[in-house]
Amino acid sequence: MPRINSASELEELRKGVLSKRDPDKPCIAICAGMGCLGLSNGRVISAFEKEINKKDLKTKVDIRATGCHGYCEKGPMVLIYPEEICYVEVTPKDVPEIVSQTVLRKKVIDRLIYADPDTGEKAAHQAEIPFYKNQMRHLIGNNAKIDPRSIDDYLAVGGYSALSKSLLKMSPEQILEEIKKAELRGRGGGGFPAGRKWETARNAPGKEKYVIVNGHEGELGAFMDRAILSGNPHSVLEGLIIGAYAIGSHQGFIYTRHDTPQLKNNIDMALTQAEEYGLLGENILGSGFDFHVEVHLDIGIFVSGESSALMRSIEGNPPEPRPKYIRTSVSGIWGKPSALNNVETWANVPLIIDKGSEWYTSTGTERSKGTKLVSLSGNIVNTGVAEVPFGTTVREIVFGIGGGIPNGKKIKAVHFGGPMGGSIPESLLDTPLDFDELAKLGAPIGAGSMLVLDEDTSMVDITRYFLDFLSNESCGKCVPCREGIRQMLRILTNIRDGKGREGDIELLEEISEVTGAASLCALGKTAADPLLSTLRYFRDEYEANIAKMKRSAEKREL
Amino acid sequence: MGKHKKTSEIIIQIDGKEVKAAEGMTVLEAAQSADIFIPTLCHHEKLEPYGACRICTVEAEVRGWTKFVAACLYPVEQDLVVRTRSEKVDKIRKMILEFLLAHAPYSPQLQDLAQEYGADQDSFEKESSFCILCGLCVRYCAEVKKKNAVGFVDCGARREIRFIPEIAAKECHSCKECFPLCPTSFLQAAFVLTESLAFSRDSSPTALKK
Numbered sequence: 179m180p181r182i183n184s185a186s187e188l189e190e191l192r193k194g195v196l197s198k199r200d201p202d203k204p205c206i207a208i209c210a211g212m213g214c215l216g217l218s219n220g221r222v223i224s225a226f227e228k229e230i231n232k233k234d235l236k237t238k239v240d241i242r243a244t245g246c247h248g249y250c251e252k253g254p255m256v257l258i259y260p261e262e263i264c265y266v267e268v269t270p271k272d273v274p275e276i277v278s279q280t281v282l283r284k285k286v287i288d289r290l291i292y293a294d295p296d297t298g299e300k301a302a303h304q305a306e307i308p309f310y311k312n313q314m315r316h317l318i319g320n321n322a323k324i325d326p327r328s329i330d331d332y333l334a335v336g337g338y339s340a341l342s343k344s345l346l347k348m349s350p351e352q353i354l355e356e357i358k359k360a361e362l363r364g365r366g367g368g369g370f371p372a373g374r375k376w377e378t379a380r381n382a383p384g385k386e387k388y389v390i391v392n393g394h395e396g397e398l399g400a401f402m403d404r405a406i407l408s409g410n411p412h413s414v415l416e417g418l419i420i421g422a423y424a425i426g427s428h429q430g431f432i433y434t435r436h437d438t439p440q441l442k443n444n445i446d447m448a449l450t451q452a453e454e455y456g457l458l459g460e461n462i463l464g465s466g467f468d469f470h471v472e473v474h475l476d477i478g479i480f481v482s483g484e485s486s487a488l489m490r491s492i493e494g495n496p497p498e499p500r501p502k503y504i505r506t507s508v509s510g511i512w513g514k515p516s517a518l519n520n521v522e523t524w525a526n527v528p529l530i531i532d533k534g535s536e537w538y539t540s541t542g543t544e545r546s547k548g549t550k551l552v553s554l555s556g557n558i559v560n561t562g563v564a565e566v567p568f569g570t571t572v573r574e575i576v577f578g579i580g581g582g583i584p585n586g587k588k589i590k591a592v593h594f595g596g597p598m599g600g601s602i603p604e605s606l607l608d609t610p611l612d613f614d615e616l617a618k619l620g621a622p623i624g625a626g627s628m629l630v631l632d633e634d635t636s637m638v639d640i641t642r643y644f645l646d647f648l649s650n651e652s653c654g655k656c657v658p659c660r661e662g663i664r665q666m667l668r669i670l671t672n673i674r675d676g677k678g679r680e681g682d683i684e685l686l687e688e689i690s691e692v693t694g695a696a697s698l699c700a701l702g703k704t705a706a707d708p709l710l711s712t713l714r715y716f717r718d719e720y721e722a723n724i725a726k727m728k729r730s731a732e733k734r735e736l
Numbered sequence: 737m738g739k740h741k742k743t744s745e746i747i748i749q750i751d752g753k754e755v756k757a758a759e760g761m762t763v764l765e766a767a768q769s770a771d772i773f774i775p776t777l778c779h780h781e782k783l784e785p786y787g788a789c790r791i792c793t794v795e796a797e798v799r800g801w802t803k804f805v806a807a808c809l810y811p812v813e814q815d816l817v818v819r820t821r822s823e824k825v826d827k828i829r830k831m832i833l834e835f836l837l838a839h840a841p842y843s844p845q846l847q848d849l850a851q852e853y854g855a856d857q858d859s860f861e862k863e864s865s866f867c868i869l870c871g872l873c874v875r876y877c878a879e880v881k882k883k884n885a886v887g888f889v890d891c892g893a894r895r896e897i898r899f900i901p902e903i904a905a906k907e908c909h910s911c912k913e914c915f916p917l918c919p920t921s922f923l924q925a926a927f928v929l930t931e932s933l934a935f936s937r938d939s940s941p942t943a944l945k946k
């Protein structure tokens with residue numbers, strides 16, 4: 179690979195990549211995302227390869243194994259370019275027909291296209307399918323166009339132009355200003371302004387500084403970070419390098435899941451390729467800026483995604499949170515200023531630099547700008563990853579994109595943010611997706627998992643499940659969290675099993691007050707949030723369970 | 737933290753009393769220097785501050801914001817206002833004590849504090865392990881003795897201390913300096929040590945306890 183030393187060389191290279199690509203040449207893009215992988219799409223991919231070989235079409239047709247297309251419910255997904263014909267639930271058996279009919283003769287195979295489960299209405303193109311139609315896919319849209327293991331694919335969709343602009347045309351201060359003006363807020367849960375965090379790290383004393391990608395994605399029911407990091411790793415890397423330049427950091431870390439080899443493999447490949455092109459390493463793009471990245475695998479417990487625990491883990495220590503009386507952006511890894519952002523946060527950065535903060539802030543709400551990736555799961559027709567502008571109502575997401583509730587059931591609640599989040603009831607579904615609006619309702623958006631619950635769900639059970647999860651996935655260091663969760667879990671188990679006693683709800687509230695105020699890290703501080711939100715909207719369910727117990731006790735006494 | 741690097745003087749207020757402190761000091765150190773008592777369980781002068789028991793929780797007011805912080809860790813800063821007792825602080829301490837008394841009801845240190853804060857030792861069901869995981873033995877062995885004969889294993893509700901038999905067999909008999917540090921009156925460390933030396937690895941302590 180040639181090393182690129184300037185902006186013009188980059189554009190030259192891009193032109194070269196594009197010139198070798200005939201936009202009319204058929205390309206079969208098969209989702210190799212984690213969801214479809216589970217649906218044995220590997221067999222579909224090899225069936226396509228075999229078929230193309232057999233028919234001697236290797237020079238006439240491209241095959242691309244891509245990242246997640248989002249619509250995991252209908253996987254394995256196959257997109258045929260240039261027409262963008264979309265086939266769902268494809269099996270190896272369908273492959274010869276797809277090649278002979280669609281790829282060669284441009285004929286749509288009716289039985290493989292999407293059909294609306296209610297109306298039967300069919301849609302042959304991705305953009306016509308309701309799941310996609312109502313989205314705004316700024317971040318995940320490129321997944322279907324990119325083989326994550328090919329940097330040329332990323333260059334073909336305009337990749338690394340934001341990096342070139344940043345390093346060669348902008349000062350670090352200008353980038354900082356642009357990110358601040360874009361009002362980019364962290365997507366990992368807290369919604370903290372990224373520009374402010376970067377500025378703190380930039381201004382913190384010390385020469386050595388670090389930037390970090392949080393790719394732990396421990397939130398239950400969240401799978402959008404994986405979709406981006408494994409499906410389009412260069413977009414995250416590009417954001418990270420730009421951030422490093424703005425902050426004045428020369429060393430980055432990507433902290434990612436140990437249990438998903440595909441993630442690490444794709445990231446490693448991206449780093450190697452970027453380095454070969456001179457987009458990473460010494461003297462990037464001839465700008466004089468040096469930056470290196472190391473990949474770290476997480477420790478498989480939930481708390482290792484918490485910023486200070488993650489940093490300890492990178493240092494090689496057990497992932498125990500540290501009190502953050504001094505912010506990690508001032509004193510993080512080895513006591514050095516460390517700016518940590520979520521995968522999705524970093525992926526937004528090239529977009530902002532490329533298109534400008536004005537363009538960026540034209541999407542979203544007053545205080546939540548841009549788009550948000552959400553993972554839909556639970557009692558919902560379309561499980562998958564969707565991307566919507568902030569401000570889209572929860573109802574639009576669940577019904578417009580998610581296709582509503584299966585089996586003719588009614589919706590009861592939507593739970594946001596996993597074990598540190600909260601639920602909103604049906605009556606509040608018209609709330610817009612917005613950091614502050616949802617937080618006000620006691621259901622902060624978290625990282626973006628949306629667990630949809632139907633009328634048969636017991637909210638006591640769900641709450642108990644989250645606390646059970648936390649009791650295993652916290653570090654266990656501090657008393658209010660470890661013991662508070664233990665006791666709350668015990669009480670909830672009793673209530674669930676019909677052994678609840680009068681006064682239990684009040685005791686739960688008292689414990690939650692103490693864990694919330696006195697725990698060391700945000701895990702303990704918010705461990706009772708699902709409990710508090712379900713007590714806020716579904717208190718009657720707790721009371722009914724306890725009353726049942728009282729009635730049967732009275733009966734026994736009679 | 738804890739080691740006073742600089743000497744620039746900071747004035748803070750603790751329980752209405754003006755206290756002079758040096759930069760780098762913790763609230764606990766500042767309070768101790770002014771003879772103001774803040775209870776501690778996991779703190780030890782020879783060890784790095786740890787912040788696990790949270791019994792030292794106090795109310796800290798900074799620029800109009802009130803928050804609950806661990807005094808053993810929180811660094812002093814100019815104009816900081818600290819309240820070592822308040823309704824909420826007492827409530828927090830009472831519940832922490834009740835949590836811990838479910839493990840170690842006979843600990844004199846816990847009983848004394850329970851009296852002060854009105855904690856009821858029967859608030860919660862008794863637990864099988866009497867360790868309160870203050871980490872004094874673990875940290876003393878690591879930081880002072882530099883032997884790491886005892887450590888934490890597992891996480892969350894399953895966290896426990898365990899002696900590493902290979903190291904313990906060599907080091908512990910002549911030392912046992914961690915025993916008297918234990919706030920549950922060295923029952924736990926003694927128990928786990930004996931157990932780890934007496935039984936092979938497969939009959940794990942957890943299995944035995946049940």
Ligand SMILES: Cc1cc2nc3c(=O)[nH]c(=O)nc-3n(C[C@H](O)[C@H](O)[C@H](O)COP(=O)(O)O)c2cc1C
Binds near residue numbers: 363392485521
């Ligand atoms: C217990 C716990 C687990 C967390 N897990 C994650 C995670 O898996 N991924 C993530 O991005 N942030 C996670 N966070 C939030 C991080 O601490 C941190 O705020 C975030 O990575 C900062 O990035 P952002 O500002 O871009 O959101 C977690 C926080 C806590 C308290």
Ligand code: SF4
Binds near residue numbers: 654655656698
């Ligand atoms: S709050 Fe929970 S997870 Fe956080 S330090 Fe304390 S025990 Fe560990």
Ligand code: FES
Binds near residue numbers: 793
């Ligand atoms: S003494 Fe401060 S947390 Fe234990």
